[in-house]
Amino acid sequence: MRTTVTQAPEVEAAIRHMMEERGLSFKEALNSAVRAGLNPGRPDFHTPTRSVGEPTVPLDRALALAGELGNAVIRRELSTGR
Structure with missing residues (x-):
């Protein structure tokens, strides 16, 4: 569908930024932004995951270790008067 849209200056700047960042046409960037606004619970991005290796502390005791x-920090601060 073809239509005329009047955009606020900051909206146009955001669309232009998306065009440059993703290598999209104006039409593609505008449609992507509208879709994202219509489906706010379903983001258009993917957060990559990475392995951090094997844990160096027993994770089943992580909360106890943090405590x-x-x-120890509290005892040290109390003993130095800070």
Whole structure:
């Protein structure tokens, strides 16, 4: 469908930025932005995952370890008067 759209200056700037960033035509960028606005619960991006390797601490004790470390900091601060 062909139609005339009047855009606010910041909207046009965002569309132009999307065009440059993704190598899209104006029509493609505008349609992508409208689709994203119509489907806010379904983002058009994918967050990549990466392996961080094997854990160096037992993860089943992670909360206990964090608590112990926090307590050590508190004890140190109390003993130095900070």
